[in-house]
Amino acid sequence: DAGITQSPRHKVTETGTPVTLRCHQTENHRYMYWYRQDPGHGLRLIHYSYGVKDTDKGEVSDGYSVSRSKTEDFLLTLESATSSQTSVYFCAISESGSLDTQYFGPGTRLTVL
Amino acid sequence: GNSVTQMEGPVTLSEEAFLTINCTYTATGYPSLFWYVQYPGEGLQLLLKATKADDKGSNKGFEATYRKETTSFHLEKGSVQVSDSAVYFCALSDQSGNQFYFGTGTSLTVIP
Numbered sequence: 001d002a003g004i005t006q007s008p009r010h011k012v013t014e015t016g017t018p019v020t021l022r023c024h025q026t027e028n029h030r031y032m033y034w035y036r037q038d039p040g041h042g043l044r045l046i047h048y049s050y051g052v053k054d055t056d057k058g059e060v061s062d063g064y065s066v067s068r069s070k071t072e073d074f075l076l077t078l079e080s081a082t083s084s085q086t087s088v089y090f091c092a093i094s095e096s097g098s099l100d101t102q103y104f105g106p107g108t109r110l111t112v113l
Numbered sequence: 114g115n116s117v118t119q120m121e122g123p124v125t126l127s128e129e130a131f132l133t134i135n136c137t138y139t140a141t142g143y144p145s146l147f148w149y150v151q152y153p154g155e156g157l158q159l160l161l162k163a164t165k166a167d168d169k170g171s172n173k174g175f176e177a178t179y180r181k182e183t184t185s186f187h188l189e190k191g192s193v194q195v196s197d198s199a200v201y202f203c204a205l206s207d208q209s210g211n212q213f214y215f216g217t218g219t220s221l222t223v224i225p
Contacts, residue, residue, distance in 0.1 A: 004156075022174040031211065043157070050211055058212060059161060089157055097211045099145050099164065104156030113224075 003027055004105040006091050012111045015075040020107050023091030025071075031059075031094045032074040033102065034066060036087040043090065049074055050097065081112045115140045119203050121218035126193055126223050134219045136177075136203035139175040144205040146170075146179050146186040151200045151218070159190075160201070193223045 013019050014098030023032060031050055035043040035058075045058030047066040055066050063085060065077045078085055091105040120135040138146065145164045149157040161170030167180035175190045185221060203216040 022122050033213070035215075040217060045212055045214075048211060056211070078179040092157075099206055099208075100156075101147075101162065102160045102213060104158070 001110050004091060004093055005105060006108050008108060009106065010035040010109045012113065013081055014113050015082055016080050019081050019110065019112075021076045021089055021091075021110070023074045023076070023105060025074075026107075027093060027095075027103070027104075028071060029093040029095045030071075030098075031097050032068065033092040033094075034064075034074065034076045035090045035092065036060065037090060038056075038087050046076065046089075075111075081110075083112050086110060086112045115144070115205060115207055115212075115214045115215040117203050117205055117214050119201075119219050120163060122200075122218070123220040123222060126221070128195055128223055128225050129219075130192045131178045132188070132190040132197075132221070134201055134203075134221070136188065136216060137204075138184050138186065138203075138205050140184075140208075141206055142208040143177070144208050146154045146177070147204040147206070148177055148186070149202040149215075151202065153199075157202060175203050193221070195225055197221060198223050200219045 007022045018086040033048040034046040044060045049055045049068040089108045094100040094102045116139045147162045148160040150160045151157045157165045161172040177188045188197035200218045218225040
């Protein structure tokens with residue numbers, strides 16, 4: 001199994017509070033991704049990174065920001081959480097981008113009350 | 114733009130039945146195509162992939178052929194087992210960028 005961990009695994013928070021989710025990898029892969037999974041929508045890309053300090057937006061990036069200061073860590077921040085951001089969040093990594101296999105973390109279940 | 118359309122679920126089959134899950138795509142250029150599987154409570158795992166037209170991906174008895182003329186990548190298995198119960202996602206990669214696009218997923222339940 002690829003070495004990917006996500007923390008926390010579960011979080012309940014209130015509307016308007018900031019939340020940061022962490023993805024950590026031990027594979028030294030260049031690319032890292034954040035997705036959200038919602039019923040009826042499958043997985044949707046939030047942001048991705050193609051190197052340290054190099055990030056770009058996915059299709060559902062509004063309300064989210066990311067940072068990558070080290071190869072192994074990719075942080076997803078909800079500046080002011082809303083109920084519509086209640087979801088399961090998955091981190092993924094790949095070695096060489098879009099033509100390569102993605103390896104997924106175990107997910108973080110976030111509930112915004 | 115890029116998109117993936119999968120057949121609606123849930124799908125319920127008896128053990129040893131034949132499985133087909135339909136997937137069609139819209140993409141510019143020449144994407145790579147993937148099937149991922151998600152078991153309960155876990156992240157997604159790659160099941161198989163195909164990187165060019167007419168390629169056949171296969172793994173664990175599952176197969177899918179990249180059909181450019183019909184823009185399809187249907188998943189098939191000749192004889193399903195209870196352990197195949199999971200959610201299956203079709204996906205494509207963006208040839209010109211760094212993004213993946215997933216279908217909505219098809220839930221499969223196999224009963225003994």
